[in-house]
Amino acid sequence: MEYSLRPASDTDKEWLDYLRREAYRDLFEATWGGWDEARHQRHFSKTWDAGRISIILVDGNPAGMIQLLESDDEIEVAEIQTLPLRQNRGLGSRILKDVIQSARKQSKRVSLYLGLKNQSAFRLYQRLGFKEVRRTDTQIFMVHDED
Numbered sequence: 080m081e082y083s084l085r086p087a088s089d090t091d092k093e094w095l096d097y098l099r100r101e102a103y104r105d106l107f108e109a110t111w112g113g114w115d116e117a118r119h120q121r122h123f124s125k126t127w128d129a130g131r132i133s134i135i136l137v138d139g140n141p142a143g144m145i146q147l148l149e150s151d152d153e154i155e156v157a158e159i160q161t162l163p164l165r166q167n168r169g170l171g172s173r174i175l176k177d178v179i180q181s182a183r184k185q186s187k188r189v190s191l192y193l194g195l196k197n198q199s200a201f202r203l204y205q206r207l208g209f210k211e212v213r214r215t216d217t218q219i220f221m222v223h224d225e226d
Contacts, residue, residue: 080137080169087132087144095132095144099123102143102160109196110217126158135161135174145174154182156191167199175207179223188224195219 087095099119107114126132126146135143143161147154156178161170175189182189191209193200195217209221 080173082142082170082174083136084133084145085136087134091132091134091141092127094141095127096123098141098144098160098162099126101163106194106197110194129157132158135170137165137170142170145178147178149187152187154178154185154187154189156189159191171203172207175204179207182223188222190220190222192218192220 099122103119104114107119111118129146129148131148132144132146134141135145141162142165144158145156145160146158148157149155156175159171159174179189189209191204193204195214201219204221204223207223209223212220212222214220
């Protein structure tokens with residue numbers, strides 16, 4: 080599947096809010112027993128303030144977002160979300176493989192956190208070679224640092 084990325088701008092905020100609601104609704108319900116608007120708003124603001132958000136485009140249309148935070152030795156996939164109708168079609172795998180390949184060229188590891196109850200994402204990350212490092216009550220931290 081072909082995709083492109085473009086930097087998010089202020090005009091994308093409303094769509095990104097919508098995307099997050101659509102992508103995380105089931106996870107919120109599984110983790111906290113229902114939608115928590117205050118938690119959503121806090122996390123959305125924190126994500127937006129951290130910057131480095133790219134809109135994922137498929138056929139020129141927004142299909143998701145990715146936020147990559149880079150340091151000298153690591154690329155953190157801080158967020159990756161796709162519209163539910165784009166899930167389970169290879170888009171997330173393709174993007175993550177590209178991130179891993181880019182990190183490998185720079186001799187960096189790739190890391191990410193995911194919700195403890197997000198089992199479909201956990202299986203995807205394992206298939207791509209991510210290893211679990213630690214868990215909290217709500218999250219799993221994983222790394223991909225193959226040579």
